[in-house]
Amino acid sequence: MKYIVDIAGQRLVVEFDGTHVSVDGDKMSATLESIDGTPVRLLRVGDTVHRVLAKRDGARGQYALDVDGWQFRAEAHDERTRAIRDLADASRASAGPSPLVAPMPGLVVRVMVAAGDEVAAGQGLVVVEAMKMENELRAAVAARVTAVRAVAGTAVDKGAVLVELAAL
Amino acid sequence: MFNKVLIANRGEIALRVVRACQELGVRSVAVYSEADARAPHVREADEAVCIGPPPSSQSYLLGDKLIEVALKAGAEAIHPGYGFLSERAWFARAVRDAGLIFVGPPAEAIDAVGSKTAARQLMISAGVPVVPGTTTALRDAKEAAAIADTFGYPVLLKAAAGGGGKGMRVVRAASELESALASAQREAQNAFGDDAVYVEKYIDGPRHVEVQVLADMHGKVLHLGERECSLQRRHQKMMEEAPSPAVSPELRARMGETAVAAARAAGYVNAGTCEFLLDRDGQFYFLEMNTRIQVEHPVTELVMGLDLVQWQLRIAAGEHLPFEQKSFTPRGWAIECRITSEDPANGFLPSTGRISHLHLPSGPGVRWDGGIEAGSEVGLHYDPMLAKLIVHAPTRALAISRMQRALRELVIDGVETSRGFHLRLLEHPDVRSGDMTIQWLEAHLDELTRGSAPDDTIRIAAIAVALAAHQDKQVRATPTAADSTHSESHGASWRAVARREGLRRE
Numbered sequence: 001m002k003y004i005v006d007i008a009g010q011r012l013v014v015e016f017d018g019t020h021v022s023v024d025g026d027k028m029s030a031t032l033e034s035i036d037g038t039p040v041r042l043l044r045v046g047d048t049v050h051r052v053l054a055k056r057d058g059a060r061g062q063y064a065l066d067v068d069g070w071q072f073r074a075e076a077h078d079e080r081t082r083a084i085r086d087l088a089d090a091s092r093a094s095a096g097p098s099p100l101v102a103p104m105p106g107l108v109v110r111v112m113v114a115a116g117d118e119v120a121a122g123q124g125l126v127v128v129e130a131m132k133m134e135n136e137l138r139a140a141v142a143a144r145v146t147a148v149r150a151v152a153g154t155a156v157d158k159g160a161v162l163v164e165l166a167a168l
Numbered sequence: 169m170f171n172k173v174l175i176a177n178r179g180e181i182a183l184r185v186v187r188a189c190q191e192l193g194v195r196s197v198a199v200y201s202e203a204d205a206r207a208p209h210v211r212e213a214d215e216a217v218c219i220g221p222p223p224s225s226q227s228y229l230l231g232d233k234l235i236e237v238a239l240k241a242g243a244e245a246i247h248p249g250y251g252f253l254s255e256r257a258w259f260a261r262a263v264r265d266a267g268l269i270f271v272g273p274p275a276e277a278i279d280a281v282g283s284k285t286a287a288r289q290l291m292i293s294a295g296v297p298v299v300p301g302t303t304t305a306l307r308d309a310k311e312a313a314a315i316a317d318t319f320g321y322p323v324l325l326k327a328a329a330g331g332g333g334k335g336m337r338v339v340r341a342a343s344e345l346e347s348a349l350a351s352a353q354r355e356a357q358n359a360f361g362d363d364a365v366y367v368e369k370y371i372d373g374p375r376h377v378e379v380q381v382l383a384d385m386h387g388k389v390l391h392l393g394e395r396e397c398s399l400q401r402r403h404q405k406m407m408e409e410a411p412s413p414a415v416s417p418e419l420r421a422r423m424g425e426t427a428v429a430a431a432r433a434a435g436y437v438n439a440g441t442c443e444f445l446l447d448r449d450g451q452f453y454f455l456e457m458n459t460r461i462q463v464e465h466p467v468t469e470l471v472m473g474l475d476l477v478q479w480q481l482r483i484a485a486g487e488h489l490p491f492e493q494k495s496f497t498p499r500g501w502a503i504e505c506r507i508t509s510e511d512p513a514n515g516f517l518p519s520t521g522r523i524s525h526l527h528l529p530s531g532p533g534v535r536w537d538g539g540i541e542a543g544s545e546v547g548l549h550y551d552p553m554l555a556k557l558i559v560h561a562p563t564r565a566l567a568i569s570r571m572q573r574a575l576r577e578l579v580i581d582g583v584e585t586s587r588g589f590h591l592r593l594l595e596h597p598d599v600r601s602g603d604m605t606i607q608w609l610e611a612h613l614d615e616l617t618r619g620s621a622p623d624d625t626i627r628i629a630a631i632a633v634a635l636a637a638h639q640d641k642q643v644r645a646t647p648t649a650a651d652s653t654h655s656e657s658h659g660a661s662w663r664a665v666a667r668r669e670g671l672r673r674e
Contacts, residue, residue: 003634008626014634021635023627032635039525039581043632050628053581054636061637067629069576069591070621071513071584074629076637103517105548130548131518133402138515158520 004082007065007074014076021045043067061085096167097143102156106130111152111163117145118168126150126162137162144168169485170194170245173271174238175213177249178228179539180555181461182209185247188477197241199234201227203549208541215241222549228252231259235266245269245484247477251551254460257282271484272438273459280434281457287434291454294433296426299445299453301368309346312367316345319369325349327356328364335359338370373448373605376400377412378441378458379427380468382479384489389431391424392472393498395464398604399593401516406586406609407593409503410467412446413564413602417497419450424493430457439465439480445606463556466537467502470560501567502560505575507538508552511584512617518552519584521545529577533560533570546583554585564602568594592616 003014015022021030030045032052043050050068057064057073061081065072077085106128113125124136125145143165150162172195175185182198186209189196198213203222210216217237220227231253238246246263248254254272261275272278281287288298300319305328306312316323316339325348327335335356337348349365357363380392396412397405415423427442434457441462443455465476474491483489510516526542538555540546546554559574561567575591593599593616598608609616621629 001638003637005630005634007630007633008620010626012627012630014630016631016635016638021631023630030631030635032632032639034639038527038579040527040579041632041636043628043635045628045631050632051576051579052629052632052636053579054632055581056640063633063636065629065633066588067632068625069588070625070629071588072621072626072629072633074633076630076633078638103514104520131550131552133516133518135515135517 002079003076004079005074005076007072097139097141097165099161099165100125100137100139100163102128102158102160102162103137104128104130105156105158106135107155108150108152108162109134111148111150113145113148113163115145115147119143119145119165128156128162139165142168169487170243170269170481172197172214172241172243173245173247173481174199174234174241174243175209175247175249176228176234177247177252177254178204178207178209178550180537180553181249181251181463181539182207183212183539184537185249185477186212188475188481191475192478192481194481197238197243199228199237201549203545203547207544208539217241222547224252224550231256231262235262235268238263238268239266243268245271245481247271247480248460250460250463255282255458269484271480273434273436273440277434277436278459281459284456287456288454290433291430294429296430296433296454297452299368299371299455302366304366305364306349306367309349312349313342313345315367316342322370322372324368324370325352326366326368327352327360327362328366329356329360329362335365369453371445371447371453374445375412375414375447375604376405376443376455376606377415377423377446377452378443378462379423380462380465380476381427381431381436381440381442382476382483382489383431383437383440384483385437385486386488388489389428389436390489390491390493390496391427392468392474392476392496393420394423395462395467396602397464398606399599399609400606401609401613405464405506407503407505407590407599408464408467409501409564409567410471411498411501414446414450416450419452423452426452426454430454438483439476463506463553464504466535466556466558467504470502470535470558471498471500472496473499500560500562501564502558503567503571504556504558505571505590506553506586507555507557507578507580507590508586509546509554509583510552510586512586512589514584518548520547521583523580523582525579525581527577527579529557529574531574531577533567534574535559540580554580554583557590565600568600589616592619 005012028046033042041052043052053066055064061077062075109129110127119139121142123139126137127134146166147164174197175182186196196213198210198216199219200210201222253259257275257278260270263270322340325337335352337352339345339348352365353363375398377394379394383389394412394415395408395410397408399407430442441458444452446452509519511519523544528536535558540554559570561570572594
């Protein structure tokens with residue numbers, strides 16, 4: 001089997017049969033075993049064992065991983081699925097950046113942008129208070145603000161759209 | 169000793185006090201908000217009383233209600249834990265007025281050190297060193313120079329309304345003072361609309377080092393050495409250790425004597441902590457006194473070999489401290505990591521959810537003080553600290569590797585936690601060598617949270633996700649559950665092969 005893995009900004013090709021695996025050509029023995037009754041899987045690569053948490057995160061093939069205390073978001077598909085996804089992604093790219101949503105329920109403390117503003121990647125857009133801490137929510141990519149839905153002083157639920165964004 | 173104690177707190181510290189009560193043969197009464205009905209501290213206590221809805225202002229902060237519940241349950245004392253009402257003098261007074269015993273210092277002692285300015289005056293009169301400086305705004309450079317001369321350079325000019333480094337200037341010589349003051353005032357005026365600027369001694373490379381004290385009702389005051397708590401983010405400690413890598417036995421004795429003097433000046437009884445700033449030259453300055461049991465008390469317990477929470481109860485019950493100062497020498501090294509439900513990769517945003525799986529580390533020298541279990545809901549009502557992972561080992565280097573081992577064993581599934589962040593922290597050369605100041609963590613936050621994993625780890629993760637995705641696909645392809653034992657052939661064969669491999673190796 002051949003899987004294409006997108007992880008940590010890289011695309012790696014992982015090929016495997018029942019006992020061995022190769023990553024971008026380097027071959028080694030590898031097995032993955034579940035521990036019954038837990039979400040933990042044990043990955044044996046060569047002579048070392050790694051404790052792995054791999055949980056479905058979003059769409060099929062997307063995972064949240066914890067490997068030796070490092071967290072990753074990764075996407076793994078076989079060749080055919082990967083090719084189809086790449087085509088779909090290319091056509092979706094023109095749809096622009098996704099809106100800023102509240103990652104947890106909380107209180108909107110400050111809104112720092114207005115419709116029409118151009119924002120840089122990493123720029124703070126809205127401050128939401130939860131657990132008595134103020135959390136600045138930032139733009140993931142450079143974008144233009146098309147609408148501001150958040151209102152200072154109001155409570156928001158997890159997933160509520162705070163700021164609508166469009167590609168520059 | 170008491171027959172029954174009410175614990176006016178929640179989470180790990182409530183469970184910690186329940187355990188101390190159980191070991192002393194004291195009955196415990198837990199209180200809980202509706203959000204905590206199924207929390208471990210509720211179940212482990214002998215009795216539990218619901219005191220209101222989830223917001224702490226309607227539950228854990230209702231002093232009168234807590235006292236009423238204690239009286240009704242027949243408790244003789246109230247242990248406040250930390251946070252909530254633990255450092256409110258009015259609560260300590262109300263508990264006493266109700267004929268109950270507050271497990272902590274007398275209300276007068278809380279008052280004496282409660283306000284920063286009053287505490288500063290009290291400490292100066294007790295001969296406890298404080299950071300030298302003014303508490304009123306400077307008029308001009310001439311006044312600033314006169315004051316700076318009394319304690320020497322470098323000095324720090326600091327905006328009264330300050331924050332975020334604005335209106336702050338380090339001045340290393342008298343000749344720089346005039347222009348530095350002018351620009352600090354200008355900056356303060358622009359940033360805060362107030363040009364008031366203070367001057368104080370500049371502390372070079374300051375560490376946060378605090379000293380544990382224990383005082384009984386009969387005039388005996390002891391210190392139990394120090395804790396190093398310099399690793400802080402937004403004034404929240406992330407990791408603590410005892411002893412401090414920067415404190416020699418001679419300095420420990422001096423800081424300890426100073427902490428004892430401070431406690432005596434405040435009329436202190438029970439467990440308390442004196443916080444100091446320690447500079448590179450071994451000069452230390454009193455910051456404030458915490459009049460409660462501290463979150464990080466276990467590191468002191470482990471190196472000093474006593475149970476501080478049990479001693480809090482014993483002292484409150486009137487017992488004499490049977491120790492002498494010379495019996496307290498730190499043995500080995502202890503480190504604590506505060507495991508919080510925060511996502512370090514995402515600006516430490518609080519993470520909520522249900523803990524679906526929990527595997528706790530164990531083995532030699534590992535202690536877990538937690539308030540969670542599998543099935544616990546982590547909400548937004550309370551502090552994000554889930555538990556404390558504490559290790560004890562003969563040396564600092566061994567304590568670090570023991571903590572790394574324990575953190576790797578720990579599995580918390582369901583919410584994001586600070587576990588990975590602590591592992592990164594313990595890999596950093598500065599932390600490993602003990603070279604840190606109170607600014608260190610903030611300055612290295614990006615490096616610690618945005619740094620990418622080693623290539624080897626990324627490859628391992630890529631293999632893991634490819635195999636996992638493939639296994640999950642096989643499971644999905646299985647038509648029904650009944651068939652799965654036979655037709656889950658691929659997943660099963662992976663396991664069979666793995667077992668064979670494992671056996672062959674023996």
